[in-house]
Amino acid sequence: MRRHDFRVPVLNRSGRVKINTVVQAPPEGRPLVGLHCVHSGGKIVFQGPSLVFGVDVRTAALTGLVVGVAVVLAVSTTNPSPIAFALITFALGAAGQVVGAGVVRALSGIRRLLG
Numbered sequence: 001m002r003r004h005d006f007r008v009p010v011l012n013r014s015g016r017v018k019i020n021t022v023v024q025a026p027p028e029g030r031p032l033v034g035l036h037c038v039h040s041g042g043k044i045v046f047q048g049p050s051l052v053f054g055v056d057v058r059t060a061a062l063t064g065l066v067v068g069v070a071v072v073l074a075v076s077t078t079n080p081s082p083i084a085f086a087l088i089t090f091a092l093g094a095a096g097q098v099v100g101a102g103v104v105r106a107l108s109g110i111r112r113l114l115g
Helices: 057-076 081-096 096-114
Strands: 006-007 018-024 034-038 045-047
Touching: 057 081, 057 096, 081 096
Parallel strands: none
Antiparallel strands: 006 045, 018 034
C-alpha cells in the first residue's frame, strides 16, 4: 500500500490527534482504508498526491533533472553561443518537472504499446 497524506485542519503546533484505521482487503480490487478521527470538531481531509500531468511530482522532477543534464551535456559539446546555451539551460530548469512528466508519460505509453 502506498503512502497517503491526510490534512487535519484543527491541530495547532503542539496538538495531537488519535486516528483509528481499518483496512479491508477484498479478494478483487484495491484495499479499502477507513479512518476515524477521535478529536472533537476534527475532520480528516484526504490530501491527494501532488501530480504534474498525472505523474508524481518527485518522479517528474527527478526525470526532468536527468533529461536536463543529458541535454545540457549534449548541447555543450556543440559549442553554442553563450546566449543560446543560457536560454536552453534556463528553459530546461524552468520546465524541468513538465519535461520529466512528459518523458515518464511517453515511456509508459511506449511500454503499454510494446506489451
